[in-house]
Amino acid sequence: ASSGSRGIYGPIALAGSWGLSHGCAVAYTDKGTGTGFVDTQTGSGARLDGTRGAVTETLEFSTPLAADGATASIAVKHANSGDNPEADWGRHVQQAAEFALRVLETRYPDQKPFTHQNTRVIALGVSNGAGAVLRAAEIDGGWLDGVVAVSPNIYPGQGGRPLYDYVTEAALYQPCALNAAAFDTVAMARAGGVRSALGVARCASLQAAGLLATGLPDQQAEQARTFLHGRGWTDQALAAGSISTAFDLWRAVAVTYASGYARTSADAMPCGFHFQAIDAKGVVHAPSAAEQAAWWSDSSGIPPAAGVGIVDPNMTGADPAFAGLQCLRALWEKHDALALRVQSGVEETHAALPRAGLPVLVLHGANDGLVIEAFSGGAYAAWAKANGRDQVRYWKVHDAQHFDAFLGLPMLGSQYVPMLPYGYRAMDLMWAHVLEGKPLPESREITPRKRALSATGLAPLSADDLALP
Known part of the structure; x- marks a missing residue:
């Protein structure tokens, strides 16, 4: 498998x-996962041999076209098949x-x-x-x-613990926790030999949200580390987790899996996230034929990959990902209709x-x-x-x-x-x-x-x- x-x-x-x-x-x-991404503007997807095919052909994965006037997203099988x-x-x-x-x-x-x-x-x-x-x-x-x-x-x-629980937890707390002194010798946690500016911003975001007590950034980082210890994390797992933090993998996993568990389409993903073609400068654009041809061969099946990126409408401020990550975490902790759908999907x-x-x-x-x-x-x-x-x-x-x-x-x-x-x-x-x-x-x-x-x-x-x- x-x-x-x-x-x-x-x-x-x-x-x-x-x-x-x-x-x-x-x-x-x-x-039921895979890299047969679909352009919902045209319905173009991947044939079974990996080449691109039209909406009228037999494709690895197909999905309805974007509605007139709606933003055309890229549909990903794991996230958007509706099958969990x-x-x-x-x-x-x-x-x-x-x-x-x-x-x-x-x-x-x-x-x-x-x-x-x-x-x-x-x-x-x-x-x-x-x-x-x-x-x-x-x-x-x-x-x-x-x-x-x-x-x-x-x-x-x-x-x-289910993956979605600890991934959304890590996405929120790890950037802050990795600024604790215990990780001063962890290379991926100390790019350039210094503590992460994103980690400092995340500590401040957690404190402002009432998830950490007040204090200096070093103290907040230690609080986040202690919190994760209480949730079952070891320092060894946190140190290796610096890889996932550095490459923004926690958010990538949470976005795709939330949609998969909730069985949502590409244009109705939880927390407003969606997938689109994004260039190296972060500019959203219509994917070219060459870009689409590379999706099947070069992607890992979970954006961001092969020019397909995550669009987050919640991004703002010094810690732009925080609001979206809070929303994803709430799907595990709250009891509204969408949260219950995600939790039901996890239970399956x-x-x-x-x-x-x-x-x-x-x-x-x-x-x-x-x-x-x-x-x-x-x-x-x-x-x-x-x-x-x-x-x-x-x-x-x-x-x-x-x-x-x-x-x-x-x-x-x-x-x-x-x-x-x-x-x-x-x-x-x-x-x-x-x-x-x-x-x-x-x-x-x-x-x-x-x-x-x-x-x-x-x-x-x-x-x-x-x-x-």
């Missing part, structure tokens, strides 16, 4: 890399497995039937894709033989326990600063264990965060190890269990050795450094 809000090719690096190299048939699902796709992520994984069996019968007619009785199915994903495979683990029927979930975004039945994503006896390996970085380990993977594993699911095993990886791609930056590569190697090893061991009957690996905490950073760059990373099981 694809990670994040990515499209059908999102799982290639993990599922494709491991599966194809082991002679497996690999079936991908975008789980996250509620059905497990079913999408099951559909991919069924599709794979039918393709195998077509490709190898002399060897059919391909059924769940003679074909092994292992579901694998990272981040949202990992949440999807854990939701698939709930589905009865004996169709699934094993699950590997890396850094899963999952809302467990007990002990965790609540996980059930995996099928009894199903082997499941869950892996999560202890320092994950986007999908928080204590709220998600760690909470899921503890809940499953407490409810007798003794085939669920959990690896907690210290000094690991969410984004392997950022580890090419020396300042991050020297602080964190990548999660994908653990995903590959987990698949090796799940394969050995499912195909060869070998015992499942035990749950464990893994303490790797971080790479040294010198004038010549980062030291090479070895299997010994990773302490792979």
